Amino acid sequence: MKLVIAKDYEDLSKQAARLIAEEVTRHPSTILGLATGGTPVGMYQELIALHKEEGIDFSQATSFNLDEYVGLPGHHPQSYRTYMEDNLFTHINLPTDKTNIPRGDAADLGAECKRYEQAIAASGGIDIQVLGIGNNGHIGFNEPGSTKETTTRVVQLTESTIQANARYFHKIEEVPTQAVSMGIQTILGAKKIILLASGKAKAEAVHSMLEGEMTPDVPASLLQQHPNVTVIVDEEAASALS
């Protein structure tokens, strides 16, 4: 895995946005894999600026998000669909019908997971996947114990993930306990991967991902077997590296 240590969060966000913009410029019909959470917000702001100021064109691109909470309709204020609309989609020219996020409110979640996996395959596969990392080493919502054979499925969120995500809800009881998430195999199917981590709270997970053994106990460590991963961290997130 290639490691880039950025000066700070702003530098990390700019470097990540540049990689995406280069991909979209070189290959306009790029299939983007996108993440939510706090970490990529700055990268999305940079991408919006690149679209507005440099004309980076998303009109032929397609996106697939990693995950969505079970039980939340797309229009729910805390859904990942709403997050993506607010942080990126309504500010660039990516056509809405080319933005894909699992339906967490589907009546048949099993069928929805299968449909999502098939839609990714039918698109030709993800060209560049953006990932964050959980404090416990999760990627997407693949919590510790997720094996490299996993595909899109309903997952149970761990207590630590529920607590980390409670900051977006009025109270912790409102945080969904399950999500639909791409699996590790789905993520490893992307041609390129960029993983972003910022802040001291991520330092241990970043260390285990890069310097620990490859194990489902730290799902991000399974990225070690992928041939094209760029990990962009700020100095705090790099602080436990040897």
Ligand code: F6R
């Ligand atoms: C988000 C996702 C998660 C987050 C991770 C880090 O779509 O799949 O894996 O990337 O929980 O979240 P933040 O960036 O909020 O620390």
